[in-house]
Amino acid sequence: MALGDVLPLTWMEKNGRASVGGVELDAVAGRYGTPCYVFDVAHLESRLEEFEKALGGIGTPVYATKAFLCTALAGLIAPTGWWVDVVSAGELAMARRGGIPASRILLHGNLKTRAELDLAVEGRAAITVIDSLAEIDLLDARAEGRPVDVMIRLNEHVDLITNRKVLTTGGHAKFGLTPQAADTAAARIAASGSLRLRGVHLHAGSHITDPALFGVIFERLAEFVVRHRSAFTSDHPVMLDVGGGLASPYLRTDPVLTPRAAADAVRWAMDVIDAEDRIGPVEVMMEPGRSLVANAGLLLYTVGVRKPLPVGGEMLALDGGLTDNPRPALYDSRYELLAAGHLDLPAERPFRVFGRMCETDVLLDSVNLPASIGPGDLVAMPAAGAYTFSMSSRYNALPRPPVLFVKDGEVREVVRRESLEDVLGGQLMMEEAEPWSITEMEKAV
Numbered sequence: 221m222a223l224g225d226v227l228p229l230t231w232m233e234k235n236g237r238a239s240v241g242g243v244e245l246d247a248v249a250g251r252y253g254t255p256c257y258v259f260d261v262a263h264l265e266s267r268l269e270e271f272e273k274a275l276g277g278i279g280t281p282v283y284a285t286k287a288f289l290c291t292a293l294a295g296l297i298a299p300t301g302w303w304v305d306v307v308s309a310g311e312l313a314m315a316r317r318g319g320i321p322a323s324r325i326l327l328h329g330n331l332k333t334r335a336e337l338d339l340a341v342e343g344r345a346a347i348t349v350i351d352s353l354a355e356i357d358l359l360d361a362r363a364e365g366r367p368v369d370v371m372i373r374l375n376e377h378v379d380l381i382t383n384r385k386v387l388t389t390g391g392h393a394k395f396g397l398t399p400q401a402a403d404t405a406a407a408r409i410a411a412s413g414s415l416r417l418r419g420v421h422l423h424a425g426s427h428i429t430d431p432a433l434f435g436v437i438f439e440r441l442a443e444f445v446v447r448h449r450s451a452f453t454s455d456h457p458v459m460l461d462v463g464g465g466l467a468s469p470y471l472r473t474d475p476v477l478t479p480r481a482a483a484d485a486v487r488w489a490m491d492v493i494d495a496e497d498r499i500g501p502v503e504v505m506m507e508p509g510r511s512l513v514a515n516a517g518l519l520l521y522t523v524g525v526r527k528p529l530p531v532g533g534e535m536l537a538l539d540g541g542l543t544d545n546p547r548p549a550l551y552d553s554r555y556e557l558l559a560a561g562h563l564d565l566p567a568e569r570p571f572r573v574f575g576r577m578c579e580t581d582v583l584l585d586s587v588n589l590p591a592s593i594g595p596g597d598l599v600a601m602p603a604a605g606a607y608t609f610s611m612s613s614r615y616n617a618l619p620r621p622p623v624l625f626v627k628d629g630e631v632r633e634v635v636r637r638e639s640l641e642d643v644l645g646g647q648l649m650m651e652e653a654e655p656w657s658i659t660e661m662e663k664a665v
């Protein structure tokens with residue numbers, strides 16, 4: 221509930237200038253250019269530890285890599301006890317390259333390709349989270365008797381009010397199995413020669429601010445396990461995965477939900493329903509994405525244009541936008557914006573802030589910045605670590621910005637800035653491209 225909650229842990233201000241990880245952001249921008257994603261490694265490390273401690277004695281955190289992944293982040297996660305959740309062969313490959321063992325990977329996704337299911341069969345992910353009845357049959361057929369560990373993803377209505385685009389349960393959600401279908405799934409998996417039921421999962425959606433919801437989710441999962449206890453393998457504790465979705469503060473007025481509060485709500489539910497007496501050994505899994513990375517990261521931009529708006533007031537245009545952070549366009553997400561090189565000046569003049577893409581590309585409806593701000597000035601958008609780089613695009617043929625990890629006065633470009641070569645890569649003139657027609661296929665048969 222304060223600006224400090226939104227900022228990276230090592231954010232400091234000196235002589236009006238901001239630094240992260242002991243490096244002035246002006247200097248970072250000077251060396252690496254803007255836009256760029258800057259991540260505070262100390263913040264990431266501290267969050268990794270905080271979740272592990274919060275779940276201590278009851279379970280394991282699982283990082284939802286869709287929020288942000290690069291091999292360097294996987295490298296920070298690898299030496300911890302964290303698992304990761306991946307939804308594609310690409311996320312899986314990145315996690316593996318960063319050193320995360322297959323034994324700590326959950327394969328999610330509402331539509332896994334056959335090739336991705338084969339990765340599970342080959343043991344390149346520990347557990348596949350079943351999202352439909354058809355997927356059980358497909359996986360079972362591809363396994364051909366080889367053991368494959370699975371979880372069932374439930375879709376049960378829980379009382380979460382959030383942006384409908386990030387609500388993943390309820391009548392309109394595409395994810396998981398309805399209670400009735402989940403009953404069928406448990407029986408079908410138990411009857412399969414290959415699939416072993418290890419657990420059950422429910423991710424309600426994102427921006428959960430009420431910790432009690434995690435207790436409710438745990439109870440739903442536990443009830444399911446009690447009803448189907450014999451369908452679960454008895455070789456391991458039963459995994460009850462309460463999903464992620466812990467809210468992150470984007471604005472200084474946003475509420476903060478701590479990992480400890482969410483984990484304690486689960487502990488309380490475990491006691492109330494005597495989970496271990498009724499089920500036997502259980503392992504709680506919690507799957508945060510944004511709450512690990514959102515506030516560790518920020519986006520740095522340079523102001524390019526300042527001009528009056530036809531309706532009155534003034535606008536700024538920044539040198540990035542929709543392509544590096546599509547969240548304002550997708551979800552009407554709101555952010556803070558700070559004049560990173562002029563924090564000593566009062567932020568008292570309202571501006572509407574646009575990106576440079578050929579859409580409306582409004583990044584902030586209104587934000588107060590110093591009256592003198594103008595072209596060439598650096599601005600920092602905090603809480604921009606989640607669902608930004610991972611959702612970035614090359615719209616308007618813009619190369620993607622770099623990802624910079626900062627720690628102890630050093631900056632490392634862990635994902636390099638794309639070049640025009642990258643943007644043009646893979647493109648051929650029509651006459652350069654190998655022709656193919658149906659007759660080629662016929663010849664091959």
Ligand SMILES: Cc1ncc(COP(=O)(O)O)c(C=O)c1O
Pocket residue numbers: 284286287305328388423425426427463464465466507508509510511
């Ligand atoms: C299955 C699953 N788990 C975890 C998450 C992480 O959600 P959040 O980033 O809001 O914590 C998501 C996000 O969509 C998800 O689909």
